[in-house]
Amino acid sequence: MTTDFDAYLSSQRDKHLNELQEFLRFPSISTLSEHASDVLQCAEHLATLARQVGFEHIQLLQTPKHPVLYADWLHAEGKPTVLVYGHYDVQPVDPLRLWETPPFEPTIRDGKIYARGSSDDKGQVFMHLKSFEALLQTTGTLPVNVKLCIEGEEEIGSPHLPAVLEQHKDLFAADVLVISDTTILGPNRPSVCYGLRGLAALQVDVYGAKGDLHSGLYGGAIQNPLHAMVELLASLHDDNGVVQVNGFYDNVQEISAQEREAFAKLAPDDSALAQSLGVTELFGETGYTTLEREWVRPTLELNGVYGGFQGEGTKTVIPSSAHAKITCRLVPNQDPADIQQKIKKHLQEFAPPGVRVEVTLHDKGNPYVTPFDHPVIQLAATAYEQAYGVSAAFTRMGGSIPIVEAFANVLHLPAVLMGFGLDTENFHAPNEHFSLDNFDKGLRTLCYYWLGLDEAFHSQQA
Template sequence: MNNKIKSYLQENREAHLHELFDLLAIPSISALPDHKEDVSKAANWVAESLKKIGMENVTIHPTKGHPVVYGDWLHAEGKPTVLIYGHYDVQPVDPLHLWDSPPFAPEIRDEKLYARGASDDKGQTFMHIKALEAILQSEETLPLNFKFCIEGEEEVGSPNLPAFVEENKELLAADVIVISDTSMMERGKPTICYGVRGLAGLQIDVKGSNSDLHSGLYGGGVHNPINALVELLASFHNENGEVTVEGFYDQVLPLTDEEKQAYQDLHFDEEQQRKELGVPALYGEKGYSYLERTWVRPTLDINGIYGGFQGDGIKTVIPAEAHAKITCRLVPNQDPEIIVDQLKAHIEKNKPKGVDISIALFDKGAPYVTPFDHPAIQAAGRAYEAVYQVPTSYTRGGGSLPIISTLDQVLHAPIVLMGFGLPTENFHAPNEHFHLENFDKGMETLCTYWFELEKSL
């Protein structure tokens, strides 16, 4: 990135922030039907913004839910194409009384921009638009070809985007996909997330008698569904924290030596993490570090369990039914479909006598990883380091981004997760904010990256 581009960003900083204020002021809450028009308004805002910077073929594509905004610039003959993905919808703002300023009235305090969507993901998506504007205004051309796919349903699980991607895979075809919807490890520590875990889950419903029973009259004569459920749930792990479902680990790919070294180089403080979480001890699969357990090892967790009397005091009943919700975080090369079949087989094998068990499936998402040494990943690392002047950290994410697996499976392009948020910025919570330090350095990093990527591919 040359000084001309950097000067353009600095000279137009206030104008860019005021434009971002306009986008953040739109309450585009995709989960609430009352805000359908606001979501549509945000889609139109993004489309107009793409047109203003010089993107072509800008189109608002309707779906069964909220629309997808597309735009492109394809005049870098013979050069690779980048697809930039982001989202313009936001989370609900409840509880409203915990906000220090109105969530849709953007406000800067202590060099932090407060508003719903400031970090997740309007602010980061906006940075991509303005970074390309800066290059076009300074150079009158771009080093690569670019496409945008900005959706309005990410915060409700992107239910309609997989079909859109499948139906428009030629339109969206690219050599690299770049997403800025993740976080750096901490302030001043740029981070590339090169993989995320997948997801598979189900609900277990245990049915006993045809109604609740008096525990004095029937206790000891029929199986208690809660007891049966606890017995079944206990069968999922052994004393070493390992999942005991047959075949669960069969397809797990081991870490490379380079990845292990990269994690050691982070010098993660497990004791500090324990203190921050307020737990007496960290826990997990024996033989692995905390980072390995939360990033690159699969898990099985009970997310909810309920049944019987829930009020104050005691009610001496044997409940007629009990329920549990289970999710598994999956890692490459695990297949969610296979994992679900293995869970079903385990439940059937360990089903307690005297009760009936039924299963309801949740949504599934495949894990994803871009090879650690891929040129697009390494170019991103160099771009971060050039701007932040510190080494880039390479991590995997413990959470799941189902749309990533869709983009991978349909478009077959490497995905680079270049986040500029911070874990402390309250996305999904009251007082969401975005550090303007990363707003500034983030756009410089993106501009630098496009030129690094041009040299690397």
């Protein structure tokens, strides 16, 4: 069935893709200080896009680092208010040499748009704006009231957004929170996410001599920080992938029999998944399936290990220091701050002789799980089915959106996580891309959702 918004979106597709490419050109890398002006310019551009759609009361709420965009459309009297959250910041692009096309020069090929941020999360934020535009242009109004909260610090753990929400509770007050920053199960396999893992990040630095030393003159006489780092990091897991930090699993909420059964029905073929990832076999904590390890078990991963000579050829030195970056994905009942302290204690206790170990604590975010029988969450599955033509599943996700739990605590909103990305789209990696099939179907899914939200919300109130 063709709807007015469907015809509008079809007629405007080329224009919308050009606008998306313009949005993707901003190198809004929030973690790198040299890109601070780019992040600000991206926020200002997003404000312009919102104004062009028809949003009002547009503000860039300042934080100690990057601003939060607020905008609203509040003319649906008696209707619920939806708060749409997303982020306009992106991950760094390293290693640049692995990109087939420049990360901030968007390219469309093979039914996908390639650029940093195309899937995570600019592409999905852009879809929200255009879904509202489609309804305004075809009906002259929106079926619900809308507020936008689009931040520029999600990729660094949203450190300042909780304070912004506390300070502006009335401004952000709403009835339901909708986020598109998650994935679906696969091509034409839509899914509604009801759980996210939390996050805890650290850096460990190992220091030896006061400067690099000649490996011939001093080799065998002092501890090598790189050797010490390798030994220290190896102590974090056993041979079966089980984390060896004392107390790491103490508060982990075990998976229920019902969820285990549901996950089994969604389970991927492990051999096919390994082949698609280019590895010889999958690996992880014993006693759990791949989906269970990805969705409901905690992890401790090394994100970077470096030190010493990095150039071409050989340089015979004993480096003065070595460094590693660690992140954990956490599950319900795990406290990120508690996990950081336990890992810090482990790293200090297992420090090899002859070196000094320093541990710096970084980003953290709580896990989030919500009951998925709420009508506004069930509506998401209905909207997916209307747009995709197939039933949607209910899933958890291994990634983290640290701010979701803060929205629940500060604003007391049910969160609907209805994303359109694919696990294979290389977000956080070179050659990030976004499926244009999901772009097209996602726009329609969102329109169906907005049109059904008032009825779903009031069915909960009845």
